[in-house]
Amino acid sequence: DGGITQSPKYLFRKEGQNVTLSCEQNLNHDAMYWYRQDPGQGLRLIYYSQIVNDFQKGDIAEGYSVSREKKESFPLTVTSAQKNPTAFYLCASSLSSGGTTDTQYFGPGTRLTVL
Amino acid sequence: AQSVSQHNHHVILSEAASLELGCNYSYGGTVNLFWYVQYPGQHLQLLLKYFSGDPLVKGIKGFEAEFIKSKFSFNLRKPSVQWSDTAEYFCAVNPNNAGNMLTFGGGTRLMVKP
Numbered sequence: 001d002g003g004i005t006q007s008p009k010y011l012f013r014k015e016g017q018n019v020t021l022s023c024e025q026n027l028n029h030d031a032m033y034w035y036r037q038d039p040g041q042g043l044r045l046i047y048y049s050q051i052v053n054d055f056q057k058g059d060i061a062e063g064y065s066v067s068r069e070k071k072e073s074f075p076l077t078v079t080s081a082q083k084n085p086t087a088f089y090l091c092a093s094s095l096s097s098g099g100t101t102d103t104q105y106f107g108p109g110t111r112l113t114v115l
Numbered sequence: 116a117q118s119v120s121q122h123n124h125h126v127i128l129s130e131a132a133s134l135e136l137g138c139n140y141s142y143g144g145t146v147n148l149f150w151y152v153q154y155p156g157q158h159l160q161l162l163l164k165y166f167s168g169d170p171l172v173k174g175i176k177g178f179e180a181e182f183i184k185s186k187f188s189f190n191l192r193k194p195s196v197q198w199s200d201t202a203e204y205f206c207a208v209n210p211n212n213a214g215n216m217l218t219f220g221g222g223t224r225l226m227v228k229p
Contacts, residue, residue: 004158031215040124042205042219043159050214058216090159094215102215106151106159 003027004107006091011112013078013085021076021110023091030096032074033104036060037088046089049074050096078112086114117142119208121220128196129228136191136223138180138206147209148189149217150180154202162204165189176200198229 004025013019025032031050035043045058049068063082068074074093078085090109094102118141128134140146150162163174170182180191189206206220 035219040221042119042121042221043207043217044219045216048216092159096215103149103161103164104215104217105161108158 004091004093004105006089006107006110008110009108011110013112013114015114016080018077018079019112021078021089021091021112023074023076023107025072025074025091025093025105025107027093027105028071029093029105030071031094031102032068033092033094034058034064034066034074034076035090035092037090037109043090046076085112087112117208117210117218119206119218119220121204121206121223123223124221125224125226127226127228130198131195132227134191134193134196134200134225136204136206136225138189138191138220140187140189140206140208140218142187142208142210145211147211148180148182149207149209150174150178150189150191151205151207151219152202153205153222159205162191196225196227198227201225201227 007022033048034046037043044060047066049055065077091107092104094104120139122137148165151159152162153159163172165172165182173179203222203224205222207217
């Protein structure tokens with residue numbers, strides 16, 4: 001079954017703790033993305049990666065970090081520096097990021113709640 | 116900075132009514148345009164996309180969208196909605212010089228009453 005998996009589906013964290021969200025894809029896509037979804041604001045890009053061992057900041061990278069050690073994996077860490085981390089986080093991938101005609105495919109998302 | 120506006124945040128329709136969801140963007144150059152849909156409890160998925168050619172684009176499940184360059188708009192339409200169309204709809208824009216980066220609108224939540 002090809003696709004993007006994100007785990008866990010729901011995550012709770014205490015203030016001041018870092019937490020890592022998992023994203024795995026078996027589509028053999030080069031590019032991967034992390035978005036944050038808040039009600040009424042659509043999706044906003046946090047980080048993206050075009051190839052292994054390379055990633056770029058998106059529009060709202062402050063308080064987040066990523067790594068891309070393997071093609072199929074792009075974990076996102078929400079650090080304690082992120083002022084408003086409670087949100088729905090979506091991971092996506094596309095065949096490449098250089099070609100503008102590549103569709104992005106999305107995972108099921110992780111809902112993070114900070115208590 | 117470019118932006119994408121979806122003016123209708125919530126829309127409620129009865130089954131068989133016609134649907135039009137507005138999408139306007141603020142980028143002056145060549146763009147690629149997308150509509151994504153998020154059904155309750157499901158992944159965000161692509162409804163349709165426009166890259167070039169015929170400005171009237173047909174997508175899945177009977178949806179279509181029309182690109183009007185002079186109005187910077189890419190409105191989504193469906194002649195007759197069904198209860199199963201209840202979902203949140205997102206318009207997204209990709210400028211041709213921005214790699215594969217997407218800018219999303221705020222979304223429109225559609226509820227179709229049976």
